[in-house]
Amino acid sequence: MAKTYSNKINKIRSFALALVFIGVIVMYGGIFFRDNPIIMLIFISLGMLSILFSMVVYFWIGMLSTRAVVVTCPNCEKPTKVLGRVDMCMHCREPLTLDPDLDGKEFDENYNKKKKQSAEQ
Structure with a gap:
């Protein structure tokens, strides 16, 4: 499923x-x-x-x-609130992102998690 x-x-x-x-x-x-x-x-x-x-x-x-940042969903054209780097539209469940680096990538909630800093930095 x-x-x-x-x-x-x-x-x-x-x-x-x-x-x-x-x-x-x-x-x-x-x-x-x-x-x-x-x-x-x-x-x-x-x-x-x-x-x-x-x-x-x-x-x-x-x-x-x-x-939260209010954006207009490109699919249903209704205003929706986005928390984090990626989120879903409240109305039509369209994947939304505020990060231009994630445009076109498959939706994954793990993009909102902070990455651990490596020991070298």
Whole structure:
């Protein structure tokens, strides 16, 4: 199966949304332990921590999104935000790059990773 790529901002937002749902499900799991208030409190606390962590992730990606470069996708001609050297269009999943050295090359998320400096330099 081919690996599917998506926009980095959308990936992080989806992760934060998943944390909200996981937190709610964990808190509902505490209902099954109504007879034991300590275990119920642990479940509710873990659920609240998950929801609070999702709030931190949403705030972080919001701050990161304000610094992202807005470009017009050449395929769908809609504005999209690009993080890093390579990213995907939020609308049509067209590979985008801000680095002229990567034009025409196969899309690979590894282009965003910093290369290790050799010991000689």
